[in-house]
Amino acid sequence: MKIFIKPILAVIIFCIMQLLAGMVFTLFSSTPQDVILNRPGLFATSIMVSGILTVGILYWMHMFSPRTFDPRRVNWNYAYLGIIGVLLGILVVDLLSEKLKLPDLMQLEFIGLSQNRLGVLAIAIVGPIVEEVVFRASVLGYMLRHEVGQWTAIAVSAILFGLVHFNPAQIPAAIIIGMLLGIIYVKSHSVILTSIIHIINNSLAVYEMRVFGGLIKDFSLTNIMGESLAELYILVCALLCFVFLRDYMKKYHRIKNIHKHHHHHHH
Numbered sequence: 001m002k003i004f005i006k007p008i009l010a011v012i013i014f015c016i017m018q019l020l021a022g023m024v025f026t027l028f029s030s031t032p033q034d035v036i037l038n039r040p041g042l043f044a045t046s047i048m049v050s051g052i053l054t055v056g057i058l059y060w061m062h063m064f065s066p067r068t069f070d071p072r073r074v075n076w077n078y079a080y081l082g083i084i085g086v087l088l089g090i091l092v093v094d095l096l097s098e099k100l101k102l103p104d105l106m107q108l109e110f111i112g113l114s115q116n117r118l119g120v121l122a123i124a125i126v127g128p129i130v131e132e133v134v135f136r137a138s139v140l141g142y143m144l145r146h147e148v149g150q151w152t153a154i155a156v157s158a159i160l161f162g163l164v165h166f167n168p169a170q171i172p173a174a175i176i177i178g179m180l181l182g183i184i185y186v187k188s189h190s191v192i193l194t195s196i197i198h199i200i201n202n203s204l205a206v207y208e209m210r211v212f213g214g215l216i217k218d219f220s221l222t223n224i225m226g227e228s229l230a231e232l233y234i235l236v237c238a239l240l241c242f243v244f245l246r247d248y249m250k251k252y253h254r255i256k257n258i259h260k261h262h263h264h265h266h267h
Helices: 002-026 032-038 040-060 076-100 107-114 117-145 150-163 171-188 191-212 221-225 227-251
Strands: none
Touching: 002 040, 002 117, 002 150, 040 107, 040 117, 076 171, 076 191, 076 221, 076 227, 107 117, 107 191, 117 150, 117 171, 117 191, 150 171, 171 191, 171 227, 221 227
16 A cells, blocks of 8 residues: 555645645635636636646656656657547547536636636646646556556546546546546656647637637537437547557557667567
């Protein structure tokens, strides 16, 4: 059990930093809602500063190595399999979680942030990278380095990733997405691919909120597509997600020796 202490501690630090950021900004305003809805730029800045500080603390704790950011370690020949596979999986998860109709406690905040430039930067770029460093490089990476079985490590990091969202509408989806991103990380040992996926996903969400956020009361992909088309999408995309990720798991191997690019791989 001792192996899990540091990963859980990393997640607690992440949460405390987020809460501190929120508290600092409540000092500047009458109500928390007021900060978020009337000063989204301030709120966004707090999220980004707390995220960057969290990454600094985890680096100081030796939870991840800077090598995780080295693009030369990524095997770009097969990277696309993982990226497409997970994005298809996320679409399935989003459609399925809409069916659950869980309460969304954060909807107003997200819509508020997505209308602001700093808010977009926080949600679409900085947030995803920070979360990848915390949950993939630090939590999952630490467990993999300490001989935890890869599926156990993926599951633990995914559950922690889900719970940290504190929002019923996001938790089940975030756990499954955490599993998918974990699969990508286990093979690549780099947050570059997982960050690309996370950034694309969040950017699409921001775009969606900017376009539809103010217009539609009950905005959902299912409403736009219609029930039967949504169900067809779920089936087709789930199948494709499985095929792409299976191929990624089979074919992807890390580029360990960066300087020798010309050696051939045989399958």
